Amino acid sequence: MNKLLPIILFASLSACSPAPESQLSSELSNLVEPQSSTVSPEELIRWQQQAADVTISRDKWGIAHIHGKTDADTVFGTLYAQAEDDFNRIEINYLNAMGRLAEAEGEGELFRDLRMKLFIDPEVLKQQYVLSPAWLQSLMNSFADGLNYYLHTHPEVTPQVINRFEPWMALSFSEGSIGGDIERVNLQLLQDFYGTSNMVAQLESPSDEEPRGSNGFAIAPQNSASGNALLLINPHTSFFFRSELHMISDEGLNAYGAVTWGQFFIYQGFNENTGWMHTSSRADAIDEYLETIIEKRDGFYYQFGDEERKLTESQITLPYKSGDAMSSIEVTVYHSHNGPIIREVDGQWVSIALMQEPIKAMTQSYNRTKTKTHKEFYETMELMTNSSNNTVYADSDGNISYYHGNFVPRRDPSFDWNKPLEGSNPATQWQGLHPVDELITLFNPANGWIQNTNNTPFNSAGEYSPKPEDYPAYMANNAENPRGIHAVRVLEGQSDLTIESLIDAAYDPLLTAFEDLIPPLLSTTATDNMSESVIGLTAETLAYINLLRDWDYRYSIDSTETSLAVFWAQQLMDDVRVQARTADVNIYEFMASNTTAEQKLGALRVAAQTLESDFGSWQVPWGEINRYQRL
Known part of the structure; x- marks a missing residue:
């Protein structure tokens, strides 16, 4: 076996x-x-x-x-x-x-x-x-x-x-x-x-300003040197978020x-x-509803189809510490049948619907730890309460599998479920849950490997991945990301992976995001927001650009290019995040293709100034920044 x-x-x-x-x-x-x-x-x-x-x-x-x-x-x-x-x-x-x-x-x-x-x-x-x-x-x-x-x-x-x-x-x-x-x-x-x-x-x-995300790789016996399945569990959390x-x-x-x-x-x-490895999922498990409110003498009502339903009104007591004593306040809150009211938008109140099954969730969370076969593991997935995660799986029988989300309500696909729905329209109601066999899943794909990096499931096994046309759009809101592109590269064509070589693959130093980000910066020809042109760029700005000109996009402890590039990309991402969200464009695509020369050069100068301020030089080896420190 x-x-x-x-x-x-x-x-x-x-x-x-x-x-x-x-x-x-x-x-x-x-x-x-x-x-x-x-x-x-x-x-x-x-x-x-x-x-x-x-x-x-x-x-x-x-x-x-x-x-x-x-x-x-x-x-x-x-x-x-x-x-x-x-x-x-x-x-x-x-x-x-x-x-x-x-x-x-x-x-x-x-x-x-x-x-x-x-x-x-x-x-x-x-x-x-x-x-x-x-x-x-x-x-x-x-x-x-x-x-x-x-x-x-x-x-x-x-x-x-x-x-x-x-x-x-x-x-x-x-x-x-x-x-x-x-x-x-x-x-x-x-x-x-x-x-x-x-x-x-x-x-x-308080924010620790650390990037979030997780990586999971499952390798079938056909691609491992030992003939055993391999599972890489690489969660990205704050340092003390979990115990081991x-x-x-x-x-x-x-x-x-x-x-x-x-x-x-x-x-x-x-x-x-x-x-089992969990990566945070964007499979749509939550919806918001715009409730049309009617105020009457005996309370608030909301429209649902031809009905006027009364909102459930209740009091919540909130105790709080006040100096050395305890005080409390009472808050009147409201619920529609969809869930609690959480905000107001243009005169309509917004309710939210999400999974609330604590007994089933606890049962699923615990029972998966005692499973012996994929069949048993699948049975835990049929409880359908892992609402915020994808799952990458491997077992001692040589099986590998992937589950994109787990709690996915069945919906009318004619609506845009990425936006609040009109709560008065009964057609926007959930129609039960998709059973596991209707979700985006993979089981023993022919290529012999699976990856997920909080990215699209439609690249989880290269050419053997699930196809988007086979599923409703609300099942997969994740775009591709640079980690996913990189994961496919390091896993494709591998047939004799060991534990050590899989770890090496996980730590391959290529930073794929910069393959699309750096070339437009190098070819900047417009003016930036300090009236610098390609002909009249200051010597400092040219030095920043020239440092990145011959970079191979690989990090190392001695690489000053990595430090400048990472600080630049993080600054640029912060600068244009709202624009990208408004335009409904993937942030990495927006940074590479939709940002102006002013934005690129402005973020580059800020990045260099931040390095100067924090480390005394804008040419700092990456190993002096990305390291463990005892504080």
């Missing part, structure tokens, strides 16, 4: 087998128990009994390998181990997921909380917990117990808000992607609609990979039989 050879490319490349217990092993039941009046004796006994069935071993990289007798035991130990590493991130994730950030950060986070509470209701989640199958309740119980036991055994840790975790809380955070669907709602426009003049403006989220760990139980759990802080499933990773 073929075996899956997985590659995990996180901050470090780590082995997938448990470390010996002599390496920082901790038996949880041997911990000294501090006294606590908030924990009942019965509860403490239960925690201690479960801890006795859990072992946490840390390898030389500090990665936790958690072993439990049952899956629930392993979940208990997983949350305990995550809390050991970074309890603060766990708490922040749940404060955000439940709309409680303002209780820690103050009234500047009220509208972020309101956004979440338009969708997340604790009372509903408590009911859904009760309705969950027994096995899932057991895992959620262990999720809460593991965190509470950690807090009990670490009295020096003071939570900002959540002093006790409850099992139902896990359902508020059932998907591990970068920014869930709810975060698509614009906070400023939400505040404009629901805010009052005496409310503090929503705080801007290994979950093992005597009930068949044996998964390694990335876990978003506070969750109890391997978000992207592998077990001994299957591997």
Whole structure:
């Protein structure tokens, strides 16, 4: 039988087998128990009994390998181990997921909380917990117990808000992607609609200014030197966005990979039989509706076909930290049958429809980690709740596959689903979901490789890719991107890939975007916004251009060309992003073909000045910029 050879490319490349217990092993039941009046004796006994069935071993990289007798035991130990590493991130994730950030950060986070509470209701989640199958309740119980036991055994840790975790809380955070669907709602426009003049403006989220995206490659046995399938998992997230760990139980759990802080499933990773990689998707899973509002004496109504339906009106309480005390405000919010009202456009109120199936989402997220075959993995995909991701897959039987999105409503293709729809027209309603066999998928393409880089699925396997004419347009809004073009180049024609050569392919230094960006810059003949012409360009500007003239578009630690080119392209992208979006043109195409000489040269000067300001010279080796630093 073929075996899956997985590659995990996180901050470090780590082995997938448990470390010996002599390496920082901790038996949880041997911990000294501090006294606590908030924990009942019965509860403490239960925690201690479960801890006795859990072992946490840390390898030389500090990665936790958690072993439990049952899956629930392993979940208990997983949350305990995550809390050991970074309890603060766990708490922040749940404060955000439940709309409680303002209780820690103050009234500047009220509208972020309101956004979440338009969708997340604790009372509903408590009911859904009760309705969950027994096995899932057991895992959620262990999720809460593991965190509470950690807090009990670490009295020096003071939570900002959540002093006790409850099992139902896990359902508020059932998907591990970068920014869930709810975060698509614009906070400023939400505040404009629901805010009052005496409310503090929503705080801007600090940006690390890092590019986002992910790459996934799956290689069939026919193209690997070993005859085994290969899977490359290359997520692009902020440095500490997820932890890396290994979950093992005597009930068949044996998964390694990335876990978003506070969750109890391997978000992207592998077990001994299957591997899965998620890339952020643009398959259309969300729609907005323009609601025609009629105000009457007893409330607000909206038009739907020949009906006038009353908007659901409710009060949301938003507690917030005010100095050393707590205060709160009440906000009246509205829902149509499509979803909550989130803003106003030209007199019409806008509602939003998106996936809200936390039990099914949690079931899919966890069960995929225990699949043994493609058939089993496919069955998890049939739950259709992975709403924001594509999936690249490989297994030990030699299968490779690709799923573009997972939650895709069936719609009338005569409408433009990239814009808000007229809510009064019943024809704009969702017509159920597309089953998995109607989605854009690939299974064992003849070329023997699959790639996705957050790009179009219609280049995922070169000439063997799915064809756009076979699918409705709303299934694939992703354009091609330079990473996708590059991925096809490094994978085409390869027939003897090893783990090492696949890593080399992933790190091939060619920067394909500049093949289209640099030539127009070199041939600039118009004047820029400082009245420089091709004849009268300043010596400095000519020096910038000349540095790039003979560049081979490959990065290296010594390359000054890479530094100038990257800073220039990022500046140009920032300058024209709105124009490209307004023109509905792919940003890379717009930068190469639609920007003026003034824009190109202006961005080049700003890039050089930024390098001068930040590094003392505009000719800085790339290795001095793109490097790990301990801050």
